[in-house]
Amino acid sequence: MAGRRAAGRPPGEPRRVAYLYLLPAFVIYAAFLLFPIGRAVQFSLYDWDGLSVGRWAGLDNYAAILADEGLRAAFGHALVLVVFYALIPLAVGLALAAVLNHAKVRGLGFFRTVVFLPQVVAMVVVAVAWRRVYAPDGTLNALLGALGLDSLTRGWLGDYAFALPAVGVVGTWVETGLVTVLLLAGMSRVPPDLYEAARLDGAGAVREFFAVTLPSVRGEIAVALTLTVIAALRTFDLVYVTTRGGPGTSTTVPSYEVYHRAFGLGQVGSAAAVGVTLALLIFVISFGINRFADRGLT
Amino acid sequence: MISRGERVANYVILSVFAAFALLPIVTILGAALGPSDSGGTAGPANFAAAWEVGRFGTYLRTSLAVSAFVVVVSVALSVMSGYAFGTMRFRGQSALFYLFMLGIMMPSEAVAVPLYFDLRSLGLIDTFWSVALPQVALSVAFGTFWMRAYFRASNRAIVEAARIDGASTWRILWQVLVPPARPAVVTLTVLVFMWTWNEFLIPLIMVTSESLRTAPLGLAFFQGQHTSGFTLLAAGSVIVATPVVIFYLFLQRHFVRGLLQGAVRE
Numbered sequence: 001m002a003g004r005r006a007a008g009r010p011p012g013e014p015r016r017v018a019y020l021y022l023l024p025a026f027v028i029y030a031a032f033l034l035f036p037i038g039r040a041v042q043f044s045l046y047d048w049d050g051l052s053v054g055r056w057a058g059l060d061n062y063a064a065i066l067a068d069e070g071l072r073a074a075f076g077h078a079l080v081l082v083v084f085y086a087l088i089p090l091a092v093g094l095a096l097a098a099v100l101n102h103a104k105v106r107g108l109g110f111f112r113t114v115v116f117l118p119q120v121v122a123m124v125v126v127a128v129a130w131r132r133v134y135a136p137d138g139t140l141n142a143l144l145g146a147l148g149l150d151s152l153t154r155g156w157l158g159d160y161a162f163a164l165p166a167v168g169v170v171g172t173w174v175e176t177g178l179v180t181v182l183l184l185a186g187m188s189r190v191p192p193d194l195y196e197a198a199r200l201d202g203a204g205a206v207r208e209f210f211a212v213t214l215p216s217v218r219g220e221i222a223v224a225l226t227l228t229v230i231a232a233l234r235t236f237d238l239v240y241v242t243t244r245g246g247p248g249t250s251t252t253v254p255s256y257e258v259y260h261r262a263f264g265l266g267q268v269g270s271a272a273a274v275g276v277t278l279a280l281l282i283f284v285i286s287f288g289i290n291r292f293a294d295r296g297l298t
Numbered sequence: 299m300i301s302r303g304e305r306v307a308n309y310v311i312l313s314v315f316a317a318f319a320l321l322p323i324v325t326i327l328g329a330a331l332g333p334s335d336s337g338g339t340a341g342p343a344n345f346a347a348a349w350e351v352g353r354f355g356t357y358l359r360t361s362l363a364v365s366a367f368v369v370v371v372s373v374a375l376s377v378m379s380g381y382a383f384g385t386m387r388f389r390g391q392s393a394l395f396y397l398f399m400l401g402i403m404m405p406s407e408a409v410a411v412p413l414y415f416d417l418r419s420l421g422l423i424d425t426f427w428s429v430a431l432p433q434v435a436l437s438v439a440f441g442t443f444w445m446r447a448y449f450r451a452s453n454r455a456i457v458e459a460a461r462i463d464g465a466s467t468w469r470i471l472w473q474v475l476v477p478p479a480r481p482a483v484v485t486l487t488v489l490v491f492m493w494t495w496n497e498f499l500i501p502l503i504m505v506t507s508e509s510l511r512t513a514p515l516g517l518a519f520f521q522g523q524h525t526s527g528f529t530l531l532a533a534g535s536v537i538v539a540t541p542v543v544i545f546y547l548f549l550q551r552h553f554v555r556g557l558l559q560g561a562v563r564e
Contacts, residue, residue, distance in 0.1 A: 015386040015387070015388060015467070016388065017386070017467055018382040018383075018386040018387075018388040018391075019382075019388065021378040021379060021381055021382035021386075021467075021471075022378075022379050022382045022383075022394065024375050024378065024379075025375035025376065025378065025379035025438045025441075025442060026379070026394075028371075028375065028431060028434050028435050028438060029398065029401060029435045029438050029439060031431075031435070032409075032413065032431050032432045032434070032435035033400075033401050033404065033409060033432075033435040033436065033439070034397070034400075034401075035416075036409035036410075036412040036413045036416070037400075037404065037408065037409055039412035039415075039416060040408055040409060040411065040412045042412075043411070043412055043415075050415060096311065096315065099308060099311060100308070100312070103304070103305065103308040105305070105308050105309060105312060107312065108312075110316075111312050111315075111316055112554075113547075113550060114316050114319050114320060115315060115316070115319045116550075116553070116554060117319065117323070117543070117546070118319065119553070119557060120492055120542050120543060120545075120546040120553060121496075121539045121542070121543065122495065122496035122498070122513075122514045122517075122538055122539055122542070123496065123498065123514075124496075124498055124514040124515075124517050124518050124538070125326075125514070125517065125535045125538055125539045126322070128326070128517065128521060128531060128532075128535045129322035129323065129325055129326040129535065130322055131521075132322075132325050132326065132329065132528055132532070133321065133322050133325055138325075139321065139322075139325045173318065173319070173322070176315075176319075177319060178557065178558075181554060181558070182558050185558065223558070227557075230403070230405075233405075234405050234407065236407060236498070236499055237498040237499070237514075240498070240502075240518070241518055241521065254407075255405070255407040255499075258407045258408075258410075258411060259407075259499070259502075259503070262411045262414070263503070268411065268415065271411050272411055272412065275405070275407050275408035275409075275410075275411060276408055278405055278407060278408060279403075279404055279405055279408040282403055282405060283403060286403060
């Protein structure tokens with residue numbers, strides 16, 4: 001019987017045994033991920049302090065995300081971080097990769113190793129290092145002093161105006177290498193005759209970039225944006241270690257609000273609503289980016 | 299083809315960005331190897347001091363245990379579930395697969411809060427399992443996706459031949475498919491190891507006793523308590539980062555490939 005089946009239907013013949021192979025992974029996945037998602041949605045519909053009995057709140061916790069100034073600010077800060085984590089690295093990465101792709105420079109391998117390194121270092125370590133760079137007696141102020149720009153020195157992370165951009169620059173530092181390496185890989189796959197054709201048509205370096213390079217790496221751009229936008233929206237460790245949302249609430253972000261509300265303020269329902277909203281936002285944005293990229297390919 | 303000026307400009311651009319990338323790393327390495335805050339030790343002795351004072355030995359042991367468990371369990375489970383999705387056909391296949399895909403993008407922030415309260419009712423909070431199992435669940439989502447992609451592209455003829463020889467699905471998986479899958483498994487292993495080692499939120503929420511703190515969590519607490527100087531903190535940071543960085547330097551291709559391809563949908 002087995003032989004007849006195998007002969008009729010090549011690969012992937014229907015097999016009940018598949019469920020057995022899925023079972024162990026699915027049990028853990030369902031218990032520790034799917035079930036908590038459902039519970040998060042449930043929690044978000046209650047007003048609950050984590051100890052006493054919760055009170056039904058309907059969609060109040062979600063309405064608060066729009067109404068509550070603190071929460072609105074947190075999501076606003078996340079959008080600012082998207083600029084630093086995703087848009088700046090993309091712009092820099094495109095320029096850098098375009099230059100490096102043409103140049104026959106030595107040390108490219110070493111450069112790649114170095115710029116990709118921030119991806120593998122624990123964010124807590126990254127945060128500790130940058131706290132030192134931004135400290136009043138830290139590296140950045142020392143550099144500014146050496147350049148005779150003492151008037152610009154400050155405690156960067158304690159400054160209401162500069163704390164959020166300072167956190168953002170750490171994101172730029174972490175993501176630029178990833179984006180550059182990704183785009184370099186994409187550009188190295190562009191067939192050389194495309195460039196040749198552009199040159200014969202009299203295109204300069206800039207025209208060539210927009211006419212040949214940019215359309216060819218559309219897929220890589222989508223991947224880069226997906227990864228970096230999600231990283232920006234999920235920022236937690238960095239804020240927890242560098243600023244704890246401060247000074248005031250000038251660097252608070254959605255993930256930090258989830259933690260702070262659930263375990264600091266005893267607003268578990270609100271924390272769950274922020275978490276669910278964040279998850280939905282991430283789904284919508286990555287879906288949108290990929291739709292955009294797919295349309296570009298056809 | 300390239301003019302001298304252009305070549306010089308390229309090197310300048312490369313150097314500027316390498317410098318930007320290295321600035322915080324040099325800052326922390328310099329501080330870790332510099333004179334200590336109290337003036338007692340310097341150079342490598344700072345690491346021994348941080349190991350003692352900061353109790354990084356304990357934290358590294360916990361991190362090692364958690365990472366080893368999460369890596370072994372989630373890679374084994376992912377190989378099996380990826381095998382099912384990649385080589386077999388069964389009812390509900392695509393619905394189940396999308397269910398797994400949900401976990402790849404799901405931020406742990408969204409599930410950590412309900413997990414804490416439910417595990418607290420079960421009395422499982424502040425245990426090894428409360429740190430490890432949620433991370434197995436997160437890793438298995440990606441691992442299933444990763445191994446499915448590999449098995450789908452693997453050689454069908456060999457599988458068919460083994461099947462006709464009467465090999466069971468279990469033997470086909472471990473003796474026919476897995477040996478040539480080593481690169482894919484290694485990539486998955488280093489990624490899961492890195493994610494687990496560096497994870498911060500889950501241990502932060504789940505753990506209160508000091509003996510269960512993972513290395514990044516221990517570092518964050520050490521920073522909060524030890525405000526008098528930077529040397530030991532820097533040395534502790536280097537200790538926490540080193541295991542993954544060593545893996546990265548030896549298996550760089552796997553890290554780059556995994557992190558870049560992991561995002562590519564089909």
